[in-house]
Amino acid sequence: MAEIKPLPAGSEILLIKTGELALKGLNRGTFEEILLKNLRRRLRGLGDFRLRKAQSTIFIEPASTDIDWEAAAARVGQVFGIAAFSRAAVTEKDLAAICAAAADYLAPQLRGVKTFKVESKRSDKTFPLTSPELSAAVGGYL
Numbered sequence: 001m002a003e004i005k006p007l008p009a010g011s012e013i014l015l016i017k018t019g020e021l022a023l024k025g026l027n028r029g030t031f032e033e034i035l036l037k038n039l040r041r042r043l044r045g046l047g048d049f050r051l052r053k054a055q056s057t058i059f060i061e062p063a064s065t066d067i068d069w070e071a072a073a074a075r076v077g078q079v080f081g082i083a084a085f086s087r088a089a090v091t092e093k094d095l096a097a098i099c100a101a102a103a104d105y106l107a108p109q110l111r112g113v114k115t116f117k118v119e120s121k122r123s124d125k126t127f128p129l130t131s132p133e134l135s136a137a138v139g140g141y142l
Helices: 025-043 069-076 095-110 131-141
Strands: 012-018 049-054 057-062 082-089
Touching: 012 025, 012 069, 025 049, 025 057, 025 069, 069 082, 082 095, 095 131
Parallel strands: none
Antiparallel strands: 012 057, 012 082, 049 057
């Protein structure tokens, strides 16, 4: 099996959270595989994607550069079994890089906005800031 290389900073991905799948006990693996199969089927024709699971999250990563993210997000939103999903940008595990990426990635959405909230959830607990500290730092920067 070929090693999966990390995506370069600035790449866009979809993060998917599953709902009740986590409660299915011994059937969880079966339900996750069905969900992955359904996601692959729904994304067919929009480009090449890699799907991987880690810590109750499914990552949809581009395997090519010609991805229509608007269409991909619309199709993912119609797949049964998904509790929530978000478009996200890949960045280095560095506060300055995270802040810069957030400002760049969210610039269109933040134009003209008076209030907003940053909420983060770190999967890497060795990161020097806690999730609330990271949220406050990025929110202060933005």
